[in-house]
Amino acid sequence: MKKFLFIISLNLMMGMTSVTGGNLWAYLSYATFNSPDGPYIETYLSVDAKSVIYERLPDGSFQGTVFILMTFKQNNEIKAFKKYELKSPKVADTTRRDFHFIDQQRFLLPNGSYEFEVQLSDQNKKAEITPYTQTVSINYPKEKPAVSGIELVKSYQRTETPGEISKSGFDLVPNVYNFFPQADSRLLFYFELYNIGNQVGEGEKYLLTYFVETLENGQRVKNLAKIKKETAKEITAVLADLNIVNLPTGNYNLVVEARDQQNQVIASKKLFFQRSNPYARLTIDDLATVNPANSFVEKLTNIDTLREYVSSTYPISSALEKNFLKGNLRTADLAVLQQYFLGFWQRRNAEDPQKSWEAYKYLVEVAQHNFGTPVKKGYQTDRGRVFLQYGAPNVRAERYNEPSNYPYEIWQYYSLGNQSNRKFVFYSPDMVTSDFFLLHSDAIGEFNNPRWQVDLRSRVYQTIDITDTQVINSWGDMQEDYWTLPN
DSSP, X not given: OEEEEEETTTOOBSSOOOOOTTOOEEEEEEEEEOOTTOOEEEEEEEEEGGGSOOEEOTTSOEEOEEEEEEEEEETTEEEEEEEEEEEOOOBSOTTOOOOEEEEEEEEEOOSEEEEEEEEEEETTSOOOOOOEEEEEEEOOOTTSOEEOOOEEEEEEEEOSSOOTTEETTEEEEEOOOOEEOTTOOEEEEEEEEEOTHHHHOTTOEEEEEEEEEEXXXXXXXXXXXXXXXXXXXXEEEEEEEEEOTTOOSEEEXXXXXXXXXXXXXXXXXXXXXXXXXXTOOOOGGGGTTOOOTTSGGGGOOOHHHHHHHHHHTGGGOOHHHHHHHHHHTTTOOHHHHHHHHHHHHHTTOSSOHHXXXXXXXXXXXXXXXXXXXXXXXXXXXXXXXXXXXXXXXXXXXXXXXXXXXXXXXXEEEEEETTEEEEEEEEEOSSSSSOOOEEEEEOSTTSOOOTTHHHHHTTTTOOOOOTTOOOOOOOTTOOHHHHHHXXX
16 A cells, blocks of 8 residues: 655655645555456545635535546556545534545556556635656566555445445445554554465465564564465455554554465565554563573673664664663663663574674674764764665765755665665755765655755755745756666
């Protein structure tokens, strides 16, 4: 389930923010599925009622109307589109609009890559409409095992009269958001598996697994996994849930895997989500089972050195581990630090934690040499953190002397986990310390700033319009070229 957020003219944002002024706010996600009629994409749109202008109806109630145009193109040729009105629920009082209203659509489309263009406009407000376009892919090879997109579900019930939200005998109310606040205790989701029998044999058993892993390092979250045997058939529909009461704040992937009898993955899918749960923490008591005796950590007896080693792991730590470091790094005694440090590397390499630490320690030294500043260790800088978390970029464009821009670098990764062609923009607004801050990235879970070009040029270009995301081309400034094609 992919997601993106819109503000008035569909400027892309990577997180939920509050409504400002009269802007139209909406959040859109989508998932792909297969069917006997062919593949299709399903869109889920949620509009913030507070951002819509309402008109008075003859019966005295009020209602808002949003015009929507969704278009799928290949090589500038329209393959599918829908143009329609989405009406809000009627309200008796326009001050009572603290809710969202949801729309769901389906488009039958063959396998392929499409430019998905969306336009939203408020019927009762005049504003320039700027389409938002995102590339979407549909890929369900005939007769090959596959997992559908993962649809997050807010609620469900047995289908009585089939409708737009009906699938596999259930009416599924979509959860458009991939952010789960502390009040949410369940992760409810739906997916389908196709053609598993073509790999393991029709009617044969296979393992279906779904679990939560940390985005930073792919580490499975304890007690958030389910494994069960399934019988292979052409289509298997699964409505499942996981209890996330104790899942701490952080970035995660929901992972679905189908494995054959040799435990080999034959089909899989991942969905990114975020969790806010500040009261779930790793405590000192949780380390009691870790015994540093006869391990490489036993020899680390200088508390200042060990504290520095522990601190250097921050860039690759999970949210739970980061919370522990924030609360305990400066106060924990030597024994606790030893337990934590050994447990950290055991979770990443149970067979040889020392080998993993030594390999990482070398990278920390590389980060220090390349990105350290007079006031920050290399691993404490944004470039050092990205280097340690993701490795060296495939392409690194360095631009330090453009006429209008602050010094900046653009890093490109051809592959970043299950993402492809992801970029990071770093800049040095003080132009003195050689410390470059992360200004923008299109990688999942990273800081996304639609105004990055404006901020990059803020030494000479100022704007008070918060929706302004573009700058006028200036001689000698190459940021757009390097972003588009850094290599």
